[in-house]
Amino acid sequence: MSRQTAIPLRERNIILIGFMGAGKTTIGQLVAKKLYRDFIDVDAEIERRHGMSIPEMFAQKGEAYFRQVERELIVDLCTNTRLKILSLGGGAYLQEDVRRVCLAHGIVFFLDLSWDYWKEERLPLIVDSRPVLKNKTLEEVEQLFFQRQSAYALHHSRVIVNELEAEQAADQIVESIKWTWDVYEPNR
Ligand SMILES: Nc1ncnc2c1ncn2[C@@H]1O[C@H](COP(=O)(O)OP(=O)(O)O)[C@@H](O)[C@H]1O
Ligand SMILES: O=C(O)C1=C[C@@H](OP(=O)(O)O)[C@@H](O)[C@H](O)C1
Numbered sequence: 152m153s154r155q156t157a158i159p160l161r162e163r164n165i166i167l168i169g170f171m172g173a174g175k176t177t178i179g180q181l182v183a184k185k186l187y188r189d190f191i192d193v194d195a196e197i198e199r200r201h202g203m204s205i206p207e208m209f210a211q212k213g214e215a216y217f218r219q220v221e222r223e224l225i226v227d228l229c230t231n232t233r234l235k236i237l238s239l240g241g242g243a244y245l246q247e248d249v250r251r252v253c254l255a256h257g258i259v260f261f262l263d264l265s266w267d268y269w270k271e272e273r274l275p276l277i278v279d280s281r282p283v284l285k286n287k288t289l290e291e292v293e294q295l296f297f298q299r300q301s302a303y304a305l306h307h308s309r310v311i312v313n314e315l316e317a318e319q320a321a322d323q324i325v326e327s328i329k330w331t332w333d334v335y336e337p338n339r
């Protein structure tokens with residue numbers, strides 16, 4: 152029987168999850184810079200590999216196809232890479248396989264924000280670029296927001312990003328991760 156050796160905490164990918172517009176892409180980039188690590192935005196990587204934008208993929212291939220591509224890429228990245236900062240798309244973590252590999256191989260940060268804050272501050276910024284929001288009433292989007300919280304609750308660490316500038320949120324994540332490294336893996 153083969154036994155997998157656990158990945159040292161310092162080598163684990165740092166994975167950002169949370170609702171669309173929470174700032175995963177923006178903050179992930181900053182965290183990577185601060186830790187001198189490579190950044191991979193899963194949506195951008197899908198767009199690069201498939202030569203089409205996410206809205207185009209939704210329109211031409213359908214959401215189910217996008218979810219399969221998203222799941223396969225995340226499972227691959229989690230299983231075969233280390234030392235990266237990964238920003239997921241907001242719906243990726245709803246898939247059980249995604250949660251399983253992220254929690255097993257990475258350190259998962261949930262970027263949390265309130266519905267009221269999101270609706271006022273973030274929705275206007277992203278409403279035209281996220282296909283999942285297309286043709287939905289505000290009530291339906293609110294339902295989606297709360298439906299997804301039980302999946303996001305499965306994380307290692309949480310940062311409340313309401314009112315925080317992206318730089319401040321990134322600093323909190325870096326501080327938290329360095330504390331975790333020092334406490335659980337001292338002398339490395
Ligand atoms: N902390 C923040 N404060 C203000 N605006 C932000 C913050 N984080 C992200 N944004 C803005 O919100 C929008 C969505 O950010 P993005 O990083 O794409 O989120 P996600 O990847 O979670 O969907 C962008 O216009 C971005 O500039
Ligand atoms: O929440 C979702 O279902 C989605 C979120 C998007 O990413 P962001 O969370 O980075 O906006 C992107 O993956 C796609 O439009 C679907």
Ligand SMILES: [Mg+2]
Nearest residue numbers: 175176239240
């Ligand atoms: Mg994003």
